[in-house]
Each structure stands twice: as structure tokens, then as C-alpha cells.
Amino acid sequence: MAKEVVIESLMKSGSFWFPEGATSITNRVDGLFYFILAGSIILFVGICATLVYFLYKYRRTEANPVATSNITHSTILELVWTIIPLILCLFIFWWGYKDYLSMSTPPGNALEIRVIGKKWLWQFEYPKEGVKTLGELVVPVNRPIRLVMGSEDVIHSFFLPNFRIKRDVLPNRYTRLWFEAERTGNFQIFCSEYCGDAHSAMLATLRVVTEAEYKEWLKGGSGASDEPLPELGKRLYTKNACNTCHSIDGSPSVGPTWKGMYGHNVSLVDGTSVLVDDAYIKESIEKPNAKVVKGFQPIMPAYAGVMREREILALIEYMKSL
Amino acid sequence: MSNQLENTVQHHVAHHFDTAEQEFTTAKLGMWIFLVQELLFFGALFVAFFVFKYLYPQMYIEAHHHLSWKMGALNTVFLITSSFTMVMGVRSAQTNQRRATMNYLFATMMLAFCFLVVKYFEYAEKFHHGFLPPHFFSGEGVHQSLPIFFGLYFVMTGLHGIHVLIGIGLIAWLMYRSSKGEFNSEFYTPVEMVGLYWHFVDLVWIFLFPLFYLVG
Amino acid sequence: MVHESHAASEGSYLTNPKGWKSWLFTVDHKRIGIMYLLFIVISFALGGFFALALRLQLLSPVKFLFTAKQYNQLFTLHGAIMVFLFIVPSIPASLGNFMLPLMLGAKDVAFPKLNLASFYIYVFGAIFCVFSMISGAADTGWTFYTPYSTTTDTSVISMTLGAFILGFSSILTGVNFIATIHKMRAKGMNWFRMPLFAWSLYATAIIQVLATPVLAITLLLLILERTMGVGIFDSKLGGDPVLFQHFFWFYSHPAVYIMILPAMGVMSELVTTFCRKNVFGYTTMAYSSIAIAIISFLVWGHHLFVSGQSDNAAAIFSILTFLVGIPSAIKVFNWLATMYGGSINLKTPFLYFLSFIVLFCVGGFTGIMLGALSLDVYFHGTYFVVAHFHYVMMGGTVMAFIGGLHYWWPKMFGKMYSEFWGRVACFFIFAGFNMVFFTQFILGAKGMPRRYFNYLDQFQSLHAFSTVGTWVLGLGFLIMAFYLIDSLINGPPAPANPWGGMTLEWQTQSPPIMHNFESAPVVDHDPYDYKRMDG
Incomplete structure (x- = not known):
């Protein structure tokens, strides 16, 4: 237990864009990103190529002193570039909304953990087990976890990059967040709503361990008894x-x-x-x-x-x- | 009629307008847009009012017992009457009745003063019982959010009161210009504009009164 | 009518009348526009200076030049100055003030005295912002979220009071522009013979009038909350801090369109003049501006996807967010189509047109990503958002502002600037901008939250690259400052119509005379009817 906790690097793990996911829903979120990215690149290259071609073809020269086309509008063309983006956008909306819903609806059997954000630390409470920890959230792998979060002062935001989830932590109501880790490891927790001087130091670690290790940890609490x-x-x-x-x-x-x-x-x-x-x-x-x-x-x-x-x-x- | 028109001042159309009519309609349009802005300004406060009415209906019921609907009703009468005298003031200016214009404007101003006097007594009573915005709240109440009601009460009636004060200033300015004979059937733009403003101030109160005093 | 005979000899608006008093008390929209321009440029320099300073701190993952508090104050000042003092008034109050009456063929705006009052209200508000800066600068971020902003001990009141006052300057400018466009158009100029810049200012003015009062009241409530308590944002009394966010974004999202719509108007002017061709789809362009203005009021909730609003609300705001993107996409395609078959004159203003297209597209595409609910949950509050809005605000509005400034510079000052240095500066600005902000897309996607004073060591190389980019960007602006000032002193005199533009401002001298036109213009054709001119 006394061994150094090394948090998985966000930069070194995963793809060029994203840190390595720790749950399968990240594939759907990342997938939507790549879908929009691909569409954007196609459009962007198309727009840039058109720009460059027009700049060359229609540049002002002695031979081309004035416009050669008198076209003022084309209803068909304008309808095309209104309706196609509209359909694409509605499709993207639907994709995003579907995943958003599944990310905000926890299954009924989830393990409930209380999260308290305050300037400038994260506190976690396991109500059934009667355990409290600071700066370290320990959860078993492959079990849905439901976080019930509240703040003691200003607004904070609980952000788990490897799970692509985030929720504001408010002083006047409880907000909820859930996830199910599908691999063990140590993951970064950030505060992502500006909360004052030490906002950037309001970090915590999520330790995803096996069911057996989790039981062991609950018994031993957060302190290791043999450590000097x-x-x-x-x-x-x-x-x-x-x-x-x-x-x-x-x-x-x-x-x-x-x-x-x-x-x-x-x-x-x-x-x-x-x-x-x-x-x-x-x-x-x-x-x-x-x-x-x-x-x-x-x-x-x-x-x-x-x-x-x-x-x-x-x-x-x-x-x-x- | 004729002796009233003796020392009138001829109005000159500003250099960037072509006609007096263009100048008038432009001013009127500008005033209306400004009032739309005012509407949004108060609108946000009404939204806040309704959000908390939805959240804590009990608190509103408790709070309105601390407001005197009689004083509120009296003030409503003052303002509605003042809107009427304002209309008559504009009308008199349009028909070259300068003395009547002065009288109606004066009446409007007096009614506005009456409104503020009543408001003073109401505020004094709130101060006495400590029904003040949260930092100064010391009143006796049951609901824990009661200070919010008085926070909203003072902000909304206070901003309205400031608008009444500005209105009094504007009417005084109208009376000054009117006494110099600047308004006549050819030129009465400022009277009409201040009139519009005054009706707006009146209208805001028409909403404030039932919402604060009669909610229960 | 008497004026006409000796109009030619009266000299330009710059020199007639003479004396500093004639400037301070002027009601001439051109002079007011120039005074705004001066203040806006100073604000931009100041905001840019803060940006350079805070990026310098971010060279290191730990404390380096500033303390955490100083860093927080720096990004607050950068944001507040850039938003309230620079970008909101930038195009409408300076270029718009100067050009709108000229483009409409009017002698002035509808309410010249009110226009001057707007300017002094702006200066007055700016004084409060500066006072906040020197009296324990606010550290809330420019968004002033409660309850942090009601509890911090920095000078929040002064800054919000400044923004409150600046709001009224903006509202009054909006009132003035709407009345001007309705009532002051030249004979024969019906609505659809109006230049598109005027249309965009009209749409902007609508938002200014309808949204800014809500910000004003919100900031006033914040000030009152700090002084006497109102309670509605105070969770201890049963108030709701998230209500502040709803109020704030009800203004501040439409405000984004206050910033970008005039920029789009400038773009339409640039593309038609430098392609010497009628703008493609004039009617669509005009209506899409109005559509943007209207829908922009219904999307504020997309700033609150992770604040705990209901799933249904999130869905509605998300779908409306996509809808508001469509008119912007139409505009981009229409600008491209305008270039087809044109005669393209690749001068400095047009380089900024091209920069706008490229950068605004990137901003738009990433906007689509942020509009999608599941992705927004991840990107919210990270550098991805920072990069996105800089691509739209700086890559969009600032590029258009500079483009417009170069386009109308000869008209405003009667001098030409160095075309060579203009291109050099544009290159540095374009390259530097992408270095700074494209890097931040990667940082954000990798999970780096915004407004972080310290950060994990692993992010350092990307942060350092971004910081180096700010130096390239700064160099570009420095070059621009030099050649523009040089042009005022040594620049060759500008002809009345250096680019061959068709709108009315090019039909008078450079710089224009005091009452704009020697004789009132009469319009009998469409605003960009080059076919008629070129046969």
C-alpha cells in the first residue's frame, strides 16, 4: 500500500487527440469527435482548395480587369448548402444527445460515493462503509459508481478526463455523475470550474483497483499501518x-x-x-x-x-x- | 389663444434631417427602441421574481403581509392619474394651449411627488421593522428566504423610484422649455417623448403593485 | 442647400473645424468614430499586453513570474478588457460609426448628441475598469460567476460597474443605429439597396438593445449583492448561484453575435469590392444576419451543459445551437461563391478576408463539436473551449476588424499605407495566431483545464509552443502599428476611391467633408451593381 501512486499520463497515453479511455463509452464520444473531424477536414480542404483555385483563376490581370460573371444568386445552390449542413447537424445532435443521456443516467445498482468539493480539495465519503478519504477516490473495477456531489463554498467542477465526464459541483444542490471503470489504473481528477487561488492545485487521484483490493483497502482505510x-x-x-x-x-x-x-x-x-x-x-x-x-x-x-x-x-x- | 402664441420660439430642424416630420418620427422611433431596452432591463428582474415565486411560494405569501396594499393602491391611483394628466399635457402642447400644458405638467409632477412621499413612508416602515435586504435584514420572519423577497422588493421598487425621480427631472425640464414658448403644434417632440417615458414608468408600477402587494 | 457652393473649399472633417475643443465636443459621427477607434486600439494593446504576460507565466508548469493570484487577475483583466472595452464596441462603434451614415448617404446618425454621449459613457466606464486594475484587480474571470465573485476580496465592484456603464454606451449606440437605418437612408435607397455592412449593424443593434439591459441588471444585482445583499444568488439564503449564469449568458451569448455579426458585414464589403462583383445571394446574406440575431437569444443554455440543468433543456439548447450555426455556414459559402468569376485584387484587406475564412471555419467546426452534448461535457472548461472562442473572436472578429480598418483607412485618414508591410504583418499575425491557438485545441482535447496557474509537467512542451506563438503574433501587431502610424505621417494621399468600391462612402472625398456629401446622394441601383459600372 505504501508504494508510490503513479497517475497515468494524459499526454503519453491514448491517441493524438485524446487520453486513453478507461471505459467503453469513451469510444462513442471519441467516435463522434472523429466523425465531425473527418467531415470538417473534407469541408475545410474543399473550401481552401476552392479559395486557392479562385484566387489563381480569377486574379485581377490586364486580361481580367472586371468580373466575368454576373451571377447574383442561385436559389438551388443556396438551398443545397443550407439543407445539407442542417441534416448533418441534426445527425450530430442526435449522436451527442444519445451518449449524453447514457452518460447521465446511472444504473440502479451503482455504488454510491459522496463527493465534497471545497477550497481547494476533494473529499470522498463511502456512506455505507463509513470511510472518508481526501484527494483519493478508490473504486472497484467493472462496477458502476454513482457520485453524489456538493460544494461547501463556491462552484467547482469534477472532471475525469479518462472517462470524458464532468459535472459542476454546486453549493446549493447535489449534482450526480456516474461511471464504470473497465480497467484498473490511477487516473487524474481535475477541478475544471475556476474557484480561486489554488484552483489549479485542486487535484485528486482516482484509483481503480480489483474487487479484492478494494475490499482490502476498505478494511485498512486510507492509512497504511506499517509505513514509517x-x-x-x-x-x-x-x-x-x-x-x-x-x-x-x-x-x-x-x-x-x-x-x-x-x-x-x-x-x-x-x-x-x-x-x-x-x-x-x-x-x-x-x-x-x-x-x-x-x-x-x-x-x-x-x-x-x-x-x-x-x-x-x-x-x-x-x-x-x- | 392668440396672446399665448406671442412669444413663441421658432424650432429649427437639425442639420442632418431634411424635414421636421423626419426629425419627429426619428425621435419617436428612437424613444420606442429605448423603451424596449427599459422593458428588458426590468424584465430580467421580473424573471428573478417569478423564479423565486416558483421556488418558495410560501415565502411570498408570508412576505406580502408585511406590505401595505392600501399604500400600494394609493400609489397606483397617483400614477394612473399622472398618466392621464401627462396625456392631457401632450394634447395641450399639440393644440398650442401653453398655459394648459404648464398646468398639466405641473399636476403630473405633483402626483409623482405624492407617489414618492407615500413610498418614503412605506420604506420608513420597512426600515423600522428591519425588513431590509439580506445584509441588513433584522425583521421577524418564519421563512428562511424572506430576506430575498425584501432584496428583490428594494431593488425593483428602488429602480422604479429612480425612474420616477428621473421623470420628475424631465418634466421640470419640459416646463422650463414650455415657459420659454418652445412648444407648439409644429414642434412638441420633447413633450411627446417624455410622455412615452412617463407611461412606461407607470406601466412598470402597474406590474409591480399586484405582484408585490397582492400575491397571496 | 447653401452649403453646396462652398463645400469644396471647406476642407475635410479632420481639419474643419480646428482645435482640440472642436474634437471633444464634436457631434460629427466621423470624429466620434475616430475617437472610439483610438480608445479601442489602446484597449486592444492593453488586453494584448496582459495576454503576453499570462502566456509568459505558462512557460513553466510551476510558479515562475507571478503568484497564483496575480495570474488569476491577469486572465480576468485580459478577458474583461478584450470583451467589454475592445471587441464589443470594436467594429460597430469605430468603423460602424464612421461608415454607416456615409454608406446610407446621410449627413450624420439619427441622434448625433446621443452618439457623443455614448462615447463619453464608454470613457466613463473605461475609467472604472482601469480603476479596478490599479486597486486590487478583480480575479473572478470575465464571467464573474457567483458565489466566487460575491466572496472574493478583489475589486469586483469597480470592474462590474465599469462593464455596467459600458453596457449603456453599447445600448445607446444600438438605439442610434436602428433609428439611423430606419430613417436616414438616402433618397432611393430602399432596404434591399442597403450595403450588407449596414444590415449587419442593424442585426447587431437589435441584439445590443435587447440583450445588454439584461447584462446590465445582472451586473447591478451582483454589485448590490456585494454591498447590501439581494440574496437571489446566495445559496445560504436559498438563492441560486446558477441563476446568475443563466442571466449572464442570456446576454453574453447574444453578445458573441454582437461581436461577430459586424465582422461578417465587413467581410461582405471586402469580398464584393476586391472581387469587383455583386455579392452572391444578397437577400440570403441580409436575412441570415437577422436570423442569427434572433436565434442567438435562444442558445444561452449551451454554456450550462455541465451545470446540472435538465436533460430536456440541454437537448433544446443543443439543437438550437446547431441551428444558429447554419446561417453562418451559408454566409461562408456565399462569400466563396462571390469570388467565382470575379476579378480578384489581392490587396492587404483581402488577405484578412482570406484569414477570416480559414480561421472562422476552424472556429465553426469546433463549434459544432462543442454543440454536441456528449463532446461538450468533455471539452467544457478546457483549453479546447479557449481555442474555439479565440478562433471565432480573434480569428473572426479581429481579422475582420483589421481587414476593415485597412479597407477604410484611406477613406478615414486620406492616406495610403505600405502594401508590402501590410502583407508581412498579415503573415505574422496569421502564423502566430495558429501557433498560439491550434496548440490549445490539442491541450484541451488531452484534458488540460482552463484558468490553471500551475499545470501537470506533461503539458509543458505544448504550452511553451503556444507561448512562443504569442511572440510571433505580437510581432505582427507591432509591425502593423509602425506602418500605420508611418502612413499617417508620410503616407501618400489617398484617392477618393482607391479600391474601386461601389457603396456610397467611396463617392465622396478621402477624407470626407464635414457633412459627408457635397450634394445629397440619390440611389437608383443595387449596392454592388458592378455590372452597371463595368458594362
Whole structure:
């Protein structure tokens, strides 16, 4: 479990245009793209060839000082290039609509997972199993998954490129998304609705594993028990999206840097100061807005109930090592 | 009649028009297009009004008890009467009755003032009870979305009130020009244009009144 | 009538009357058009500068030149300035203002004072936008989506107030143009003897008048939401942030046609003049502009395919989106058909005509892809969308704007520019543009989301290539700035009709006299009746 999670590259996998699909519906979506692309290329080449031919044939010369044709219109011709694109467009509409419907209607037996988007991390909850994770969505292969999504602040958008799906995550209602992975692997999750400073760091990983691995993972939860604490902390630093706001190189970002913080006093917004020790770090993870460091906004989401005790200890150990 | 026409000012057709008629119809067309724009401006607010009426019908029923339909009705009477005096004002300008024009315009302006005075008392009452837009809302209510109603109420009646104020300014300008004898049966374009505007302002209120005060 | 006798000696509109006051208080549509042109070009330069800066940051996948917040402010300013200060007013307010009365054979627009008022409202709105820039620039993106825009601490109010005011400038210009086209046409010029540029401005004006007020009220509600709360976008009170998106796109999708319709009008003028031939399918061209204007009001929902609207709504918006594409396709085919049997004069404006055709086709085809529901779900919010609308807006509108500027430059300033440098600049702009934006199609298709400050390392080579493209593009515009300024100073004087155009603006001096024509023109033939002229 402690092994490094390598996310499949979007650029290197798949075709010239698309990343490798992880479900069969992507073939239909990509197919529509290639269909329109082919039609476009034929038309485009036709238009360009006509342009070039006309430019050469009818260029203004001594011999061709004025127009040789007086044609002002041709109803037949204009009808042709109204009706043919119209039919093509209606066909494309139908293709797109059909796939859209099947992409938005989940089968009844789907496994339900709750998704919460907040500035700037993704949290996943498995209501039946009582498991919560951050930045990592683990699902079994070949089983339909239904995501029920909500936001705690602004609008986000949950985007899975390898599955060609995306849905906005809204603060005032639940939106739904479903997919069924047909191969195992680690896939990229993006936030694709602009949500502020760390929008581009609001990433997560989708891990598609076998049914057996999934069961195993549910039992073990998200933390691996045998992994040394500082290494686990280092992994959690990116996995739990700490890195979107806290640097480890001493430069302040949205939140204070972790470098050289442990064991020192910091001033708080209320004018007092506090020693950064295990208790303060634990409190700041679980109830971050209780004591906010001076110069920063109280915007960190609370991690209470999301992180296990051992994971918090791991982060403390990691901070010590910086 | 004759003594009223003594010190009239001859209107000159602007340089880029060929005839006075072209100038008049152009102005009228421009005014109508402008009013279409105004319609869309308020239209979006009415859409928002209906969206929330559809979402929270209970909230609207609760909220309209906090508005006085009597005051609203009084204001409706003021504005409808003012539309009538405006029509008579335009009519008088067209028929060279300058004194009547002045009187009708003055009456229109006074009715507009009455409207604003009533509106003042209504607003004061809302302030007193804290029925204000969400940031300042402190009224007692049951429905959690009640502040939205008052947000919409103040935005819509407030924008309408601003239009009434602008109308008063325009009528004052008409009276000034009329007193200099600029309007007569040959040239009454500004009177007619302001008249159109005033009817529009009236019309908006005709929609606002039942929607806000009488919804239940 | 008295004017006619000494009209010839009165000098052009540029020099008569003299003095800076005569410019600031002018009601002459030509001078107002020139003042608009100046501000629009400055806005374009400013927006372009921000684009260069943000592309520079994207050379690196991690923090490099700017902080995340600065980057977000840069793309917001780039978008807001380009949309509200540059592209919406670009062709109508500058070229349209100057040319419309000339093309109709009128002395001025219907309401000259209102025209000047529109200009000053524009300047006033621009001041607020600039103020936002220097007082903690907005970081919401030009779309101002709630609830981000109601909660961020940057100067959103100033920027939206600016856009609100600019909206009124646009509305009043629209009112003016509609009245002008209805009432100010020369004797004998019936509706179907009107140049197509006038038709396109008419269609544009309809949208300006009908859609802009909705944007105005939406932005006003946003401002009020931030100051006193209205609640309708506030989810905590039961409001709906997505309602903002519906309101916003109810304007902003038709606004796309405010941007492209005048460009199409310019294209029709270019093709007929430089092919010396009647435009093919005049009536279809005129009606298709109006059709676009009408359908454009019914497609706003295609910006919300992934926002959780119902499947039925999505289907309706998708099908209408395809329908609005058809009139545009007709136009492209009709322009091509106009070239058939013509006598093509391959001058700089016509090079921009060709660039438009090529780039607009790419924009149109990718528009078809985005209109298809299943593909839009994938492409929404990625660089694919960014590339698509730049192909339409920049590849379309900006090309037509530059083409139109070169076409009417001799008429506006009475000077010719260097044909050689004109072609060189066009080459750089065309090549640079494709480097920047075609690359972004690939990025988007590979899944790269837009408005990303940092990105995955794997995207770096494509991003870097795109950034290099902006330098080529910038160089093209730099060359253009040099030779156009040079032409104002050293350019040879322009004849009244350098390209052999048939529309009325070519029937008066270059530059025109103050009241446009020495005697009121009378029209007794179709606008592009070259057969009649050439025998």
C-alpha cells in the first residue's frame, strides 16, 4: 500500500487527440469527435482548395480587369448548402444527445460515493462503509459508481478526463455523475470550474483497483499501518492537498509555510502568540480557524473526522523533519 | 389663444434631417427602441421574481403581509392619474394651449411627488421593522428566504423610484422649455417623448403593485 | 442647400473645424468614430499586453513570474478588457460609426448628441475598469460567476460597474443605429439597396438593445449583492448561484453575435469590392444576419451543459445551437461563391478576408463539436473551449476588424499605407495566431483545464509552443502599428476611391467633408451593381 501512486499520463497515453479511455463509452464520444473531424477536414480542404483555385483563376490581370460573371444568386445552390449542413447537424445532435443521456443516467445498482468539493480539495465519503478519504477516490473495477456531489463554498467542477465526464459541483444542490471503470489504473481528477487561488492545485487521484483490493483497502482505510511516520506524512502532504496552500521551502503561500515552523512561536491574528507544538498542529488540522496565524485568512477547511490519529501524527513528524 | 402664441420660439430642424416630420418620427422611433431596452432591463428582474415565486411560494405569501396594499393602491391611483394628466399635457402642447400644458405638467409632477412621499413612508416602515435586504435584514420572519423577497422588493421598487425621480427631472425640464414658448403644434417632440417615458414608468408600477402587494 | 457652393473649399472633417475643443465636443459621427477607434486600439494593446504576460507565466508548469493570484487577475483583466472595452464596441462603434451614415448617404446618425454621449459613457466606464486594475484587480474571470465573485476580496465592484456603464454606451449606440437605418437612408435607397455592412449593424443593434439591459441588471444585482445583499444568488439564503449564469449568458451569448455579426458585414464589403462583383445571394446574406440575431437569444443554455440543468433543456439548447450555426455556414459559402468569376485584387484587406475564412471555419467546426452534448461535457472548461472562442473572436472578429480598418483607412485618414508591410504583418499575425491557438485545441482535447496557474509537467512542451506563438503574433501587431502610424505621417494621399468600391462612402472625398456629401446622394441601383459600372 505504501508504494508510490503513479497517475497515468494524459499526454503519453491514448491517441493524438485524446487520453486513453478507461471505459467503453469513451469510444462513442471519441467516435463522434472523429466523425465531425473527418467531415470538417473534407469541408475545410474543399473550401481552401476552392479559395486557392479562385484566387489563381480569377486574379485581377490586364486580361481580367472586371468580373466575368454576373451571377447574383442561385436559389438551388443556396438551398443545397443550407439543407445539407442542417441534416448533418441534426445527425450530430442526435449522436451527442444519445451518449449524453447514457452518460447521465446511472444504473440502479451503482455504488454510491459522496463527493465534497471545497477550497481547494476533494473529499470522498463511502456512506455505507463509513470511510472518508481526501484527494483519493478508490473504486472497484467493472462496477458502476454513482457520485453524489456538493460544494461547501463556491462552484467547482469534477472532471475525469479518462472517462470524458464532468459535472459542476454546486453549493446549493447535489449534482450526480456516474461511471464504470473497465480497467484498473490511477487516473487524474481535475477541478475544471475556476474557484480561486489554488484552483489549479485542486487535484485528486482516482484509483481503480480489483474487487479484492478494494475490499482490502476498505478494511485498512486510507492509512497504511506499517509505513514509517515521516514517509506517510510526506505522502499525505500532497495527497491531502496540504501542498496547495502550505509550502515546504519557506515561502508564504495561501497559508504559512511549514518549513521551520515546528517548535517556534508564531503570532496569531488576535494579537497573542502560540508555540507550534503537537497540540497546536492537531488543533489546527481539526479546527483550523480556532487560532489563525497573523497575515493569513481563516479559509482552511476543517479536517476533523477525515484524518486518523496516526495520519495527524505522521504530518507532525513530517513537519519536524523540515 | 392668440396672446399665448406671442412669444413663441421658432424650432429649427437639425442639420442632418431634411424635414421636421423626419426629425419627429426619428425621435419617436428612437424613444420606442429605448423603451424596449427599459422593458428588458426590468424584465430580467421580473424573471428573478417569478423564479423565486416558483421556488418558495410560501415565502411570498408570508412576505406580502408585511406590505401595505392600501399604500400600494394609493400609489397606483397617483400614477394612473399622472398618466392621464401627462396625456392631457401632450394634447395641450399639440393644440398650442401653453398655459394648459404648464398646468398639466405641473399636476403630473405633483402626483409623482405624492407617489414618492407615500413610498418614503412605506420604506420608513420597512426600515423600522428591519425588513431590509439580506445584509441588513433584522425583521421577524418564519421563512428562511424572506430576506430575498425584501432584496428583490428594494431593488425593483428602488429602480422604479429612480425612474420616477428621473421623470420628475424631465418634466421640470419640459416646463422650463414650455415657459420659454418652445412648444407648439409644429414642434412638441420633447413633450411627446417624455410622455412615452412617463407611461412606461407607470406601466412598470402597474406590474409591480399586484405582484408585490397582492400575491397571496 | 447653401452649403453646396462652398463645400469644396471647406476642407475635410479632420481639419474643419480646428482645435482640440472642436474634437471633444464634436457631434460629427466621423470624429466620434475616430475617437472610439483610438480608445479601442489602446484597449486592444492593453488586453494584448496582459495576454503576453499570462502566456509568459505558462512557460513553466510551476510558479515562475507571478503568484497564483496575480495570474488569476491577469486572465480576468485580459478577458474583461478584450470583451467589454475592445471587441464589443470594436467594429460597430469605430468603423460602424464612421461608415454607416456615409454608406446610407446621410449627413450624420439619427441622434448625433446621443452618439457623443455614448462615447463619453464608454470613457466613463473605461475609467472604472482601469480603476479596478490599479486597486486590487478583480480575479473572478470575465464571467464573474457567483458565489466566487460575491466572496472574493478583489475589486469586483469597480470592474462590474465599469462593464455596467459600458453596457449603456453599447445600448445607446444600438438605439442610434436602428433609428439611423430606419430613417436616414438616402433618397432611393430602399432596404434591399442597403450595403450588407449596414444590415449587419442593424442585426447587431437589435441584439445590443435587447440583450445588454439584461447584462446590465445582472451586473447591478451582483454589485448590490456585494454591498447590501439581494440574496437571489446566495445559496445560504436559498438563492441560486446558477441563476446568475443563466442571466449572464442570456446576454453574453447574444453578445458573441454582437461581436461577430459586424465582422461578417465587413467581410461582405471586402469580398464584393476586391472581387469587383455583386455579392452572391444578397437577400440570403441580409436575412441570415437577422436570423442569427434572433436565434442567438435562444442558445444561452449551451454554456450550462455541465451545470446540472435538465436533460430536456440541454437537448433544446443543443439543437438550437446547431441551428444558429447554419446561417453562418451559408454566409461562408456565399462569400466563396462571390469570388467565382470575379476579378480578384489581392490587396492587404483581402488577405484578412482570406484569414477570416480559414480561421472562422476552424472556429465553426469546433463549434459544432462543442454543440454536441456528449463532446461538450468533455471539452467544457478546457483549453479546447479557449481555442474555439479565440478562433471565432480573434480569428473572426479581429481579422475582420483589421481587414476593415485597412479597407477604410484611406477613406478615414486620406492616406495610403505600405502594401508590402501590410502583407508581412498579415503573415505574422496569421502564423502566430495558429501557433498560439491550434496548440490549445490539442491541450484541451488531452484534458488540460482552463484558468490553471500551475499545470501537470506533461503539458509543458505544448504550452511553451503556444507561448512562443504569442511572440510571433505580437510581432505582427507591432509591425502593423509602425506602418500605420508611418502612413499617417508620410503616407501618400489617398484617392477618393482607391479600391474601386461601389457603396456610397467611396463617392465622396478621402477624407470626407464635414457633412459627408457635397450634394445629397440619390440611389437608383443595387449596392454592388458592378455590372452597371463595368458594362
